[in-house]
Amino acid sequence: MLLVGRDADRLAATGLGVPVVADLGDAGAGDAVVAAAREHLGGLDGLVNAAGVVAFGSLVDTPDEVVEELFLTNVVGPIFLLRRVLPLLEESQGFVLQLSAVVAERPMPGMAAYSASKAALSAVDAALRTELRRSRVSVVDVRPPHTETGLAGRPLAGTAPRLPQGLDPADVARRVVDALAAGETEVAAGDFG
Incomplete structure (x- = not known):
């Protein structure tokens, strides 16, 4: 297994797989992932994209650089990565699984740019599902409700609105694994119990 992220120390601390230090916003990050996959694994069976950033506040008050970072991390970076790992x-006739968010299907006021970025990621998944059908690569779009990952406490801008208690990340991870095992192509927000 490859574990990809920006922070070498945090990757090493997991003790999981082969760490690959890369920034999703760098178009060349996918090249590093492909090289590591070939060297250490002999290929790649699947990709799980769980990267994301969030921002809160009205659209008019959201700085341009925050909108750019939302789309770079939540949409453009994953596209850069996919372009390189899809071959x-x-x-392997593997899979792509991307974690979007409930706001992809139910956009929220005070989260317009974030909602749009997550909806765009889900649109990528829908298009790829058809595009990759002949290659037998499965594409899974996962749109969980608010999950207690700490992301809401680390926004690029603004302050999180009052949110209900979120899902336990371990429960979301189990649901993701179950979706892969069952061959599901979508896991909508309402599919989380």
């Missing part, structure tokens, strides 16, 4: 996934 490996086609070789």
